[in-house]
Amino acid sequence: MTNTAPVDNRRADLVRVAARLFRERGFDGTTTRDIADAVGMRSGSPFYHFKSKQEILAAVMEEGLVAGLPAAEQIAAGELPPRAKFQALVRAHLEIVLGEGHDFIPVLLYDWRRLTPELRERVQVLRDRYDQLWQDVVNELSAAGLLRSDSAVARLLLMGAINYSVLWYKPGQGSNLDQIAEEAVAMFLGPEA
Amino acid sequence: MTNTAPVDNRRADLVRVAARLFRERGFDGTTTRDIADAVGMRSGSPFYHFKSKQEILAAVMEEGLVAGLPAAEQIAAGELPPRAKFQALVRAHLEIVLGEGHDFIPVLLYDWRRLTPELRERVQVLRDRYDQLWQDVVNELSAAGLLRSDSAVARLLLMGAINYSVLWYKPGQGSNLDQIAEEAVAMFLGPEA
DNA sequence: GACAACAAAGCAACTGCTTGCTTCGTGCTG
DNA sequence: CAGCACGAAGCAAGCAGTTGCTTTGTTGTC
Numbered sequence: 001m002t003n004t005a006p007v008d009n010r011r012a013d014l015v016r017v018a019a020r021l022f023r024e025r026g027f028d029g030t031t032t033r034d035i036a037d038a039v040g041m042r043s044g045s046p047f048y049h050f051k052s053k054q055e056i057l058a059a060v061m062e063e064g065l066v067a068g069l070p071a072a073e074q075i076a077a078g079e080l081p082p083r084a085k086f087q088a089l090v091r092a093h094l095e096i097v098l099g100e101g102h103d104f105i106p107v108l109l110y111d112w113r114r115l116t117p118e119l120r121e122r123v124q125v126l127r128d129r130y131d132q133l134w135q136d137v138v139n140e141l142s143a144a145g146l147l148r149s150d151s152a153v154a155r156l157l158l159m160g161a162i163n164y165s166v167l168w169y170k171p172g173q174g175s176n177l178d179q180i181a182e183e184a185v186a187m188f189l190g191p192e193a
Numbered sequence: 194m195t196n197t198a199p200v201d202n203r204r205a206d207l208v209r210v211a212a213r214l215f216r217e218r219g220f221d222g223t224t225t226r227d228i229a230d231a232v233g234m235r236s237g238s239p240f241y242h243f244k245s246k247q248e249i250l251a252a253v254m255e256e257g258l259v260a261g262l263p264a265a266e267q268i269a270a271g272e273l274p275p276r277a278k279f280q281a282l283v284r285a286h287l288e289i290v291l292g293e294g295h296d297f298i299p300v301l302l303y304d305w306r307r308l309t310p311e312l313r314e315r316v317q318v319l320r321d322r323y324d325q326l327w328q329d330v331v332n333e334l335s336a337a338g339l340l341r342s343d344s345a346v347a348r349l350l351l352m353g354a355i356n357y358s359v360l361w362y363k364p365g366q367g368s369n370l371d372q373i374a375e376e377a378v379a380m381f382l383g384p385e386a
Numbered sequence: 387g388a389c390a391a392c393a394a395a396g397c398a399a400c401t402g403c404t405t406g407c408t409t410c411g412t413g414c415t416g
Numbered sequence: 417c418a419g420c421a422c423g424a425a426g427c428a429a430g431c432a433g434t435t436g437c438t439t440t441g442t443t444g445t446c
Contacts, residue, residue, distance in 0.1 A: 029221065031434080043436095113219065147380070157357075158380075183347060
């Protein structure tokens with residue numbers, strides 16, 4: 001097997017390392033020198049791979065969305081009954097948001113406003129797919145009588161409850177992801193049929 | 194009527210203006226010069242009133258908590274039945290988080306991590322009171338059979354759903370605060386008895 | 387020898403904060 | 417009441433460090 005993608009390893013390194021730093025310290029709290037240091041480059045070299053610091057941020061967010069979408073889309077398009085499907089989606093989302101090494105989506109949640117309008121629009125395209133996917137599942141739940149509403153507000157409240165966990169979840173302390181997913185589903189959908 | 198409190202108006206101005214700027218642009222996205230400009234001072238003058246930029250941030254957060262706590266505590270200590278009490282608390286919290294000119298708590302949610310450990314500890318004292326108050330109401334709901342769980346995770350999911358609205362709510366566009374409060378209560382507690 | 391992938395060096399703007407000084411109302415004192 | 421001290425509030429100027437980014441040179445590789 002020949003090496004079909006020999007390059008771009010350093011670029012991928014930059015994105016991965018930037019994601020971690022952005023998550024830990026925030027976008028403004030991370031300098032391009034920090035990122036360069038963390039991958040063993042000099043301070044100007046990242047700009048060979050990216051036009052600007054903001055482009056790195058956008059790349060981090062897109063990486064997270066591209067990596068997370070397939071699993072979520074597979075669940076949403078699957079044949080599970082509504083409640084099980086919802087639980088699977090919640091669990092997958094928790095993994096995306098809180099899983100070890102998964103720094104990309106937290107960065108998106110934290111530093112969305114730091115993107116320039118153009119870059120925001122670019123990333124929004126992927127975000128829309130993710131939101132639509134959740135809306136579809138919410139509509140299914142509502143149609144099955146498991147949820148009171150199928151409005152966009154209902155979806156935003158649900159996603160908010162889960163996304164907000166980036167602010168309080170500490171791995172290996174308190175509930176684990178499975179337990180949180182169960183508790184969330186129980187709270188939103190009420191007792192099991 | 195003589196002017197009994199002539200002073201500290203400028204300091205209060207600084208806090209109010211800083212809250213607005215911090216909310217709009219974030220803590221790191223706002224310079225001390227921006228704040229000085231907005232109240233008609235020169236760049237160094239805010240440091241007569243505050244030791245550091247971080248102290249301004251802490252003052253903003255404390256202002257928001259001190260202003261919001263009385264109303265919430267009154268609701269929590271009141272004699273309303275559990276469901277009505279919860280709805281009132283949710284509505285009051287939405288006002289604190291989304292109401293016009295209420296920039297203080299959004300700043301707390303956005304830029305909590307920007308505080309130094311010492312200042313964070315100081316503000317946390319007030320935050321704890323607010324969290325405990327919510328936990329009490331959650332426990333009441335659980336005891337009344339209206340909620341599946343009285344765990345801290347349950348409270349965090351609830352507060353997350355509501356707090357997350359700072360990221361999507363646009364005044365005068367879509368649902369208003371009353372409607373959001375109703376929808377949230379209906380979703381969490383299920384149909385009315 | 388051409389190109390990808392950096393290093394080396396630095397620029398220009400910005401940032402939080404400090405320092406020395408001025409202005410102005412207030413109260414005290416002779 | 418004149419004269420003065422004094423503290424609150426802020427100005428003017430600038431320092432020292434940081435930041436994103438650019439420019440030019442170098443090196444390994446196909």
